Amino acid sequence: MKKLVALMLAAIMLLGIASAVAEDVTLNLWTIAVESDSSYQTFIDAIAAFEAAHPGVKVNHEPTQNEQYKIKIKAAMSAGTDLPDVFFTWGMGFLGEFVAADRVLNLDEYYPAYQEELPVNMTANASYDGKLFGVPYTMSEVVLFANMEILASVGYDHIPTTIEEMNECCDALLAAGITPFGVSGKELWCLSEYLEPLMIKSVGTERLIKLYNGEESWNNPDVIAAVEAFQNLVNKNYFDPNAAALGNDEVKTNFIAGKYAFYQNGSWNCGDIDKSENPAKFQAGLFPVLNADNASLYELIGGPNNTLAVTATTEHKEEAVALAFELGRFMSDADYKSGANLPCWTPDPDAQVSDLVSQVADIAAKSEGMVLFGDNFLSADQANTYLDYIGLAYAGDITPEEFAQGMDDTLYNK
Amino acid sequence: MHRPFSYKLNIFLFLLPALILFVGILIAPIAMSAYYSLTEWNGLGIPKFIGLQNYVELFTSKSINIMRALKNAMLLAVLSVCIQLPFALLLALKLSRHVKGERWYLAIYFMPVLISSVVIGQLWIKIYNPEYGALNMFLRSVGLDSWTRIWLGDKNVAFGACLVPILWQYVGYHMLLMYAGIKGMPADLNEAAMLDGCTPAQVSWYITIPYIRPILRVSVIFAVTGSLKSFDMIYVLTNGGPNHATELPSTLMINLLFLRNRYGMGSTIAVMLIVLCFVFAMLINLAFKEEK
Amino acid sequence: MSASKAKVNQADIPVAQQHKFKWTDVLVQVGLVLWAIICLFPVYWMFTFSLKSNEEIFGANVMGLPQNWLWQNYTRALNVGHMGQYFLNSLIVTVVSIIFVLLAAIMATYAMTRLQWKGRKRMNSFFMLGLTIPIHAAIVPLYTTLSRVGMLNTYWALIIPYSAFSLSMGILISIGFMGDIPYDLDEAAFLDGCGVWGIFLRVIAPLMLPAVSTVGIYTFLQCWNELMFATVFISKEAYKTLPVGIQGLSGQYTTEWGPIGAALAMATLPTLLVYIFLSKQIQESFIAGAVKG
Numbered sequence: 001m002k003k004l005v006a007l008m009l010a011a012i013m014l015l016g017i018a019s020a021v022a023e024d025v026t027l028n029l030w031t032i033a034v035e036s037d038s039s040y041q042t043f044i045d046a047i048a049a050f051e052a053a054h055p056g057v058k059v060n061h062e063p064t065q066n067e068q069y070k071i072k073i074k075a076a077m078s079a080g081t082d083l084p085d086v087f088f089t090w091g092m093g094f095l096g097e098f099v100a101a102d103r104v105l106n107l108d109e110y111y112p113a114y115q116e117e118l119p120v121n122m123t124a125n126a127s128y129d130g131k132l133f134g135v136p137y138t139m140s141e142v143v144l145f146a147n148m149e150i151l152a153s154v155g156y157d158h159i160p161t162t163i164e165e166m167n168e169c170c171d172a173l174l175a176a177g178i179t180p181f182g183v184s185g186k187e188l189w190c191l192s193e194y195l196e197p198l199m200i201k202s203v204g205t206e207r208l209i210k211l212y213n214g215e216e217s218w219n220n221p222d223v224i225a226a227v228e229a230f231q232n233l234v235n236k237n238y239f240d241p242n243a244a245a246l247g248n249d250e251v252k253t254n255f256i257a258g259k260y261a262f263y264q265n266g267s268w269n270c271g272d273i274d275k276s277e278n279p280a281k282f283q284a285g286l287f288p289v290l291n292a293d294n295a296s297l298y299e300l301i302g303g304p305n306n307t308l309a310v311t312a313t314t315e316h317k318e319e320a321v322a323l324a325f326e327l328g329r330f331m332s333d334a335d336y337k338s339g340a341n342l343p344c345w346t347p348d349p350d351a352q353v354s355d356l357v358s359q360v361a362d363i364a365a366k367s368e369g370m371v372l373f374g375d376n377f378l379s380a381d382q383a384n385t386y387l388d389y390i391g392l393a394y395a396g397d398i399t400p401e402e403f404a405q406g407m408d409d410t411l412y413n414k
Numbered sequence: 415m416h417r418p419f420s421y422k423l424n425i426f427l428f429l430l431p432a433l434i435l436f437v438g439i440l441i442a443p444i445a446m447s448a449y450y451s452l453t454e455w456n457g458l459g460i461p462k463f464i465g466l467q468n469y470v471e472l473f474t475s476k477s478i479n480i481m482r483a484l485k486n487a488m489l490l491a492v493l494s495v496c497i498q499l500p501f502a503l504l505l506a507l508k509l510s511r512h513v514k515g516e517r518w519y520l521a522i523y524f525m526p527v528l529i530s531s532v533v534i535g536q537l538w539i540k541i542y543n544p545e546y547g548a549l550n551m552f553l554r555s556v557g558l559d560s561w562t563r564i565w566l567g568d569k570n571v572a573f574g575a576c577l578v579p580i581l582w583q584y585v586g587y588h589m590l591l592m593y594a595g596i597k598g599m600p601a602d603l604n605e606a607a608m609l610d611g612c613t614p615a616q617v618s619w620y621i622t623i624p625y626i627r628p629i630l631r632v633s634v635i636f637a638v639t640g641s642l643k644s645f646d647m648i649y650v651l652t653n654g655g656p657n658h659a660t661e662l663p664s665t666l667m668i669n670l671l672f673l674r675n676r677y678g679m680g681s682t683i684a685v686m687l688i689v690l691c692f693v694f695a696m697l698i699n700l701a702f703k704e705e706k
Numbered sequence: 707m708s709a710s711k712a713k714v715n716q717a718d719i720p721v722a723q724q725h726k727f728k729w730t731d732v733l734v735q736v737g738l739v740l741w742a743i744i745c746l747f748p749v750y751w752m753f754t755f756s757l758k759s760n761e762e763i764f765g766a767n768v769m770g771l772p773q774n775w776l777w778q779n780y781t782r783a784l785n786v787g788h789m790g791q792y793f794l795n796s797l798i799v800t801v802v803s804i805i806f807v808l809l810a811a812i813m814a815t816y817a818m819t820r821l822q823w824k825g826r827k828r829m830n831s832f833f834m835l836g837l838t839i840p841i842h843a844a845i846v847p848l849y850t851t852l853s854r855v856g857m858l859n860t861y862w863a864l865i866i867p868y869s870a871f872s873l874s875m876g877i878l879i880s881i882g883f884m885g886d887i888p889y890d891l892d893e894a895a896f897l898d899g900c901g902v903w904g905i906f907l908r909v910i911a912p913l914m915l916p917a918v919s920t921v922g923i924y925t926f927l928q929c930w931n932e933l934m935f936a937t938v939f940i941s942k943e944a945y946k947t948l949p950v951g952i953q954g955l956s957g958q959y960t961t962e963w964g965p966i967g968a969a970l971a972m973a974t975l976p977t978l979l980v981y982i983f984l985s986k987q988i989q990e991s992f993i994a995g996a997v998k999g
Contacts, residue, residue, distance in 0.1 A: 388657070432813065436874075646933045671845070683842075688840065691840055
């Protein structure tokens with residue numbers, strides 16, 4: 001009997017030790033939030049909060065600069081060794097390639113616990129064949145930032161609401177010696193921030209998705225009208241003539257300094273604009289509708305895209321999954337409050353945000369359809385071909401018809 | 415001869431480090447590249463064998479447009495041979511004739527070769543900056559406002575603008591080789607001709623240049639294969655942009671590999687580059703032999 | 707060859723011709739000075755703007771010496787830009803590569819020139835293939851292999867390929883130098899009872915010191931400035947070499963030129979210093995590399 005008790009005691013002690021050892025877990029987290037990134041501090045705070053809530057779990061945060069991160073994560077995924085437990089990713093095409101290679105953990109069994117806070121409609125870009133593989137935390141949309149002081153100087157107290165009014169406004173700006181739109185011609189994705197809103201406002205949400213999926217031919221009057229409208233902005237000198245030499249950061253700086261009337265780009269710019277001397281003079285709006293038969297003003301380019309995912313090979317499934325979800329929840333909230341992005345998780349109703357952020361949130365709330373950024377939607381190869389064609393259209397090297405033909409060669413029925 | 419000098423194990427051991435490095439890092443990867451070039455592969459999963467499809471696509475695809483990259487590389491090669499080398503030769507001939515401060519000139523002209531292309535590229539980006547760059551500022555200050563350009567952003571002038579620093583940087587290298595060759599000539603050869611009443615130009619043309627033929631051959635090979643392989647300066651200056659106007663085979667390869675995840679197609683370009691380098695080196699050797 | 711012309715002898719010697727004042731000489735001098743200025747200008751400009759504020763660079767004082775010497779550009783490049791780390795990484799990678807190349811090249815050269823065996827000529831031409839192979843050729847397999855064995859983002863990811871790609875030139879240069887060592891020395895050492903290794907270590911290796919500096923300098927310049935492998939194989943801040951680091955830094959500071967100039971200057975200064983003291987040896991290493999090929 002004594003022996004038995006002793007044995008049981010020993011067993012209990014062993015179990016205790018074992019569980020104590022098991023609790024001491026280190027999770028590796030890879031992100032793109034390097035020191036100069038606007039969400040660097042948020043990540044630090046989020047990790048601290050997580051570690052406080054889970055004693056014994058340490059998080060080893062390894063940030064890498066955006067472009068290099070893409071190479072690094074692909075290399076690690078391709079090798080399948082030395083993978084982190086949790087990693088930052090973009091939705092749709094980017095994460096999709098890793099999911100297809102079976103490198104990502106399916107989150108379906110864990111999701112119900114968080115479903116109330118993270119609505120299902122936010123998870124679409126991280127779901128493949130109806131299965132969830134990532135935790136989206138922030139979403140962004142393309143908005144038209146406007147410098148209302150400059151607009152007022154040419155007699156406008158609002159962002160033009162029709163194409164005709166927009167053209168008149170731009171002509172008035174040009175006559176006053178002001179460049180209407182700031183854009184980086186060096187970074188092709190910035191050009192797509194101008195073309196895609198025109199596209200969705202010419203063909204409508206459903207057809208744009210079909211176009212990206214290769215289910216509809218690009219060779220149709222509505223696509224061509226959108227590209228024509230885009231080239232019109234160039235031909236009428238509405239864009240900065242120096243655009244080809246400027247990077248996006250320089251363009252943004254110029255816009256904040258009052259060099260342009262408009263800057264159309266992602267909603268993540270709110271934070272930077274709010275940091276300027278007089279953020280009150282800036283407003284966020286939308287580019288007018290091109291074809292009212294097909295689309296409405298509140299059909300948007302954007303969607304949930306900043307995502308955290310768990311690798312299939314992680315040794316600490318429970319902890320890694322908890323990290324992905326809890327970090328996601330924290331980041332969603334914090335980025336929203338700092339104006340860095342819109343939340344995917346249901347935000348705190350009392351959250352204090354800047355005017356600009358609430359305008360952007362308001363636009364998102366009125367959304368009547370959203371399509372993700374084309375270069376996120378498509379696979380890497382297709383996305384780069386697509387961006388190349390946008391660059392060519394911008395430079396006037398191809399006609400809208402040639403653009404459509406090129407896109408059909410790349411996507412249609414492929 | 416003596417037994418230990420031919421003892422097989424010793425020979426093998428002496429060669430071993432070099433063989434491991436050379437075969438493991440150069441020869442084996444080339445064989446692997448050749449295999450990858452026949453596959454469709456995004457870096458994840460298993461390469462799928464597709465035969466010569468990549469080669470067909472490489473030369474027919476408009477979106478890859480390898481011909482533009484090759485045209486750029488050939489233009490660079492032609493300009494190297496027709497402008498850079500003659501200029502380097504001119505400098506070498508002048509300097510080898512006991513110019514005052516000969517060694518100083520030599521040292522200064524060679525200096526750009528030693529500086530990293532990244533540094534030189536970054537400097538030229540600043541020189542070409544449309545608003546604050548030295549070039550446009552200079553043009554404006556002498557009243558040539560209409561000549562100012564967005565040098566690296568305008569597809570019509572961007573490649574020309576890239577060529578200038580590339581050609582400039584290596585003038586000193588070729589000059590040094592030729593100078594060394596000229597200095598290596600037996601002194602009496604030149605003097606005899608001078609005594610003969612030949613002008614310096616005649617001496618250069620009839621005696622010096624034929625004498626340093628082997629070096630000229632090396633210079634031409636380096637200039638041509640170097641142009642085909644060229645990467646650093648373009649990567650820094652434009653990374654192939656605007657709209658791929660300044661793309662070279664090497665930048666295109668990196669683009670396909672790491673932006674488009676097309677490892678198979680990237681390997682196809684690598685294989686094409688090896689073949690081109692060998693073919694051109696052989697052709698140049700042949701050309702220099704025939705003339706003899 | 708038209709050297710036969712030189713045989714004709716004439717009595718009158720136009721020695722004075724060389725000392726006569728000629729306008730063409732002046733033109734030549736002007737041309738040479740002009741080209742020297744063109745070669746020096748970017749470097750001069752780099753050092754001056756590395757010490758200036760944006761106001762001076764962008765208008766107030768574009769070409770002149772800095773009015774206020776802003777040394778904090780340098781401290782910023784060091785502290786924020788991690789230039790010290792990049793510098794150390796470049797140094798480690800380069801020095802280890804040089805050691806590898808020297809070791810492998812001199813040993814292989816010994817085997818191919820001093821030891822008697824069939825096929826050593828063929829082995830030599832095999833190694834010389836490496837002179838024409840572009841480094842691009844190996845990039846995909848190296849990349850995938852390195853990532854598979856978890857060696858991306860380590861010093862080895864650069865050291866091993868750098869050594870391999872400098873090896874052919876190392877062997878080429880070593881063969882030239884080893885040919886100058888008299889064979890009598892080997893014989894004498896052999897009669898003294900030295901084996902193959904003894905001869906190599908006690909006779910040949912010490913006499914190869916001049917080759918060491920030539921091969922070393924050549925390898926140094928190949929590795930110190932290499933960009934393609936360094937960009938692709940290294941993404942971790944802690945292992946970045948100078949060229950990659952600077953390239954990344956310039957992406958972060960597009961609108962602030964001063965710290966970028968400081969970083970560029972810091973990357974260039976060591977090479978320039980070495981060049982000032984060793985200009986002859988450096989030039990010779992390049993000549994040896996090309997002329998003997």
